[in-house]
Amino acid sequence: MGAYIGAKIIVGGEVYGTACFADTEPREDPFVDAERFFVELIARLGGHAIERRSYERELTQREERLNEQREIYRAVIDANFDSVFRFDTDGTFTYxxxxxxxxxxYSPAELDGQPITVTHPDAQTTEWAWKQLSQILSGKPAEARDFPLKAKAGHIIHTDIRGVPVYDGSVPESERSEDDIVGIQVLVRDATERRQREGLISVINRVLRHNVRNEMSVIRGWADMLAEDLDTEQATKVTAIRAAAKRLLDLTESAQQIEQNREISPELEPTDVMPLVNRIVTECETRYPDVSITVDAPEEAIAETLPRVEVALFELVDNAAKHGGTPASVEIDVRVSDLQVTCRVRDDGPGLPNTERGVLEAGEETPLVHGLGLGLWLSYWIITTVNGEIEVTDFDRGTTIEIRLPTPSRE
Structure with a gap:
């Protein structure tokens, strides 16, 4: 080339190309400052234009991705929850x-800026809600079942809710703490139909239990009188009647326990499992003096659970004592790790039937026709509703059922 003048085009801090002027013919006069400044200006303007175009394209792509994520989020919420609320840290509706x-x-606009108490039917509800909000503001999600909300018209709607903290989006996830929480998001599901259905089931359950207990008491009473009047051989048959009546009465008691422990939104707390185990052993040794019960456990075993797990553990030990060998031998083993407390209940009986194993392996309801199955269902229900796990483990002899409960968080 005979003449050339150019300048670098910088985009995003890196060289993108050049803006230049060239000719095949030589130039007689040297380039002056004004010409050099003009070329620099063209290069800078070109760089800025390219940066703006790239930024607009990236912004469009980000907006498209954001819209797609919003649509996915909306679809998930619509499929699983009836409404979504957001509050600031003071408990004021923001969405x-x-x-x-x-x-x-209400319309969304009517709730915007209102305190959460506008949807609470009474002070007790507000007090309980603030307790849950405090938990969420500490970084822990919270759930509630049958939580009452007051509609605009004044009637009460019972809901299932789940609240989670909303963090400052500018803080990386790995660096977030409770100080970075800027609000609370609550997912709400109308529980009216479920509540009505469960209420009906509860009434039927109580009526059936009452009638069964009354009729079985009559049967046992007549059986006792027959046993006194009959000879030894015939009295043995009466004993079978009395045993069947007792099993049915025990069945009604297990059904009552299930109903009393059907709550699925517990507030877990650090609980020492060992006092529960010790009480269970003492009671079962009193009930079954011929049964050998041994315990291998530490002095303390703290789990994040509730004291009602004692009912579940008792069912397992009681069943092992009643259905183990002759006489039965029951072993209770408790171990503690950083993540969980593990309790194993082992007997030396004939092993758990497949129909009963299904209760613990899949939570199936069909085995409820068996007395043992109902006790296992009660254990399954309680353990799983306190975030625990329960399963039948394979050993050389008898039956071993293992319960795993989470340990308290160390955060």
């Missing part, structure tokens, strides 16, 4: 999904 119209009769 309500459009579906709140159908749930509570």
């Amino acid at each position: 309500a999904s459009e579906s709140v119209r159908d749930l509570l009769g």
Whole structure:
């Protein structure tokens, strides 16, 4: 080339190319400052234009991705929850999904800026809600079952809710703490139909239990009188009648226990399992003096659970004592790790039938026709509703059932 002048085009801090002027013919006069400044200006303007175009393209792509994520989020919420609320850290509504119209009769705009108490039917509800909000603001999700909300028209709607903290988006996830929480998001599901259905089941359950207990008491009473009047051989048959009546009475008691422990939104707390185990052993040794019960456990075993796990553990030990060998031998083994407390109950009996194993392996309801199956169902229900796990493990002899409970968080 005979003449050339150019300048680098910088995009994003890196060289993108050049802006230049060239000719095949030589130039007689040297380039002056104004010409050099003009070329630099063209290069800078070109770099800025390219940066702006790239930024606009990236912004468009980000917006498309964000819209796609919003749509996925909306679809998930619509499929699983009736409404979504967001509050600031002071408990003031900052957002309500459009579906709140159908749930509570408010428009989203009517709730915006209102305190959460506007949807509470009484002070007791508010007190309980603030306790849950405090937990969420410490970084831990919270759940509630049959939580009452007052609709705009004044009637009460019972809901299942789950609240989670909302963090400052500018803080990396790995660095977040409770100081970075800027709000609370609550997912709400209308529980009215489920509550009505469970109420009906509860009434039927109580009526059936009452009638069965009354009729079985009559049967046992007549059986006792027959046993006194009959000879030894015939009295043996009466003993079978009395045993069957007792099993049915025990069945009604297990059904009552299940109903009393059906709550599925517990507030877990650090609980020492060992006092529960010791009480169970003492009671079972009193009930079954011929049964050998041994315990291998530490002095303390703290789990994040509730004291009602004692009912589940008792069912397992009691069943092992009743259905183990002759006489039965029961071993209770408790181990503690950083993540969980493990309790194993082992007997030397004939092993758990497959129909009963299904209760613990899949939570199947069909084995409820068996007395033993109902006790196992009660254990399964309680353990799984306190975030625990329960299963039948394979050993050389008898039956071993293992319960795993989480340990308290060390955060």
